[in-house]
Amino acid sequence: xxxxxxxxxxxxxxxxxxxxxxCKPISGHNSLFWYRQTMMRGLELLIYFNNNVPIDDSGMPxxxxxxxxxxxxxxxxxxxxxxxxxxxVYFCASSLKxxxxxxxxxxxxxxxxxx
Amino acid sequence: GQQLNQSPQSMxxxxxxxxxxxxxxxxxxxxxxxxxxxxxxxxxxxxxLYKAGELTSNGRLTAQFGITRKDSFLNxxxxxxxxxxxYFCAGREAAGNKxxxxxxxxxxxxx
Numbered sequence: 001x002x003x004x005x006x007x008x009x010x011x012x013x014x015x016x017x018x019x020x021x022x023c024k025p026i027s028g029h030n031s032l033f034w035y036r037q038t039m040m041r042g043l044e045l046l047i048y049f050n051n052n053v054p055i056d057d058s059g060m061p062x063x064x065x066x067x068x069x070x071x072x073x074x075x076x077x078x079x080x081x082x083x084x085x086x087x088x089v090y091f092c093a094s095s096l097k098x099x100x101x102x103x104x105x106x107x108x109x110x111x112x113x114x115x
Numbered sequence: 116g117q118q119l120n121q122s123p124q125s126m127x128x129x130x131x132x133x134x135x136x137x138x139x140x141x142x143x144x145x146x147x148x149x150x151x152x153x154x155x156x157x158x159x160x161x162x163x164l165y166k167a168g169e170l171t172s173n174g175r176l177t178a179q180f181g182i183t184r185k186d187s188f189l190n191x192x193x194x195x196x197x198x199x200x201x202y203f204c205a206g207r208e209a210a211g212n213k214x215x216x217x218x219x220x221x222x223x224x225x226x
Contacts, residue, residue: 004157031212043158043203043216056213091157097212103148104205104214106157 002026004107006092012113018080021110024073025094033104034067034077035091043091049075050097061086082114121204121217128194129225136202136220137188144206147180147187148214152201161202162189196224 005024013019025032033048047057052069060067064083069075079086089111093104121138128134138147146165150158162173164180164187171178177190187206191198204217 033214035216042218045213045215048212050212093157095212103160103163105160106150108155108157 004092004094004105006090006107006110008110009108010111010113012115013082014115015083016081017114018078019082019086019112019114021077021090021092021112023075023077023092023107025075025092026105027073029094029096029102029105030072031095031097031102032069032075033093033095034075035093035106037089037091037109046077046090079112082112084114087112087114119204119206119215119217121220123220124218125221125223127223127225128198130194130196132194134191134194134198134222135188136204137186138204138206138217139186140206140215141185142206142208142215143184145184145209146207147178148205148207149176149178149187149189150203150205152203152219154200158203191222194222194224196226198222199224 007022031050034046036044046059047067049069067077089109091106091109093106095104096102119138119140148163149161152158162178167184168182169180175192201219201221203219205214207214
């Protein structure tokens with residue numbers, strides 16, 4: 001079975017440029033999460049969706065970050081304009097809400113470097 | 116910020132030894148999960164715990180959901196080189212669908 005698929009795996013960009021990260025959740029899952037991982041702050045939840053609707057975006061750092069989920073099989077996380085402090089590994093995860101306490105399944109992440 | 120305190124932050128272990136790590140929370144959780152992350156990959160679920168006092172095993176791994184619902188531990192028995200990695204605890208409160216992660220325990224195996 002295909003797991004959570006993220007693209008690109010690596011992204012290197014210059015400060016000020018727009019960055020778009022992409023995620024395809026596991027088919028049939030109805031909850032999608034975006035996490036950011038850094039050495040200093042560990043795994044931080046940025047935003048999560050239930051049935052394509054954003055439920056909690058309190059972890060989004062600032063207005064430069066935005067996330068969309070236009071359908072059940074695709075989500076994007078956009079940073080505009082990007083800054084060096086945004087450098088991190090960004091993970092997407094999905095789960096099946098309503099099926100008990102369904103664990104999260106993670107993608108392999110996008111490593112973002114902003115120079 | 117994080118609500119989970121995970122310890123130890125790192126450890127060196129001798130092959131064959133047993134390993135233990137734990138997490139404590141300021142909040143009551145109704146789910147505890149343990150994940151392992153290898154370099155360049157996302158965290159992978161090891162064990163899920165859903166009831167206070169629950170003790171669950173997965174091969175050489177054993178985890179328990181504390182009776183106060185504010186703590187959990189993970190044991191690895193007879194460690195092998197492939198146990199190297201970062202182990203994360205994660206908890207979910209009764210309300211909502213958010214998982215909060217601990218800071219991780221980095222496990223390194225002595226050759």
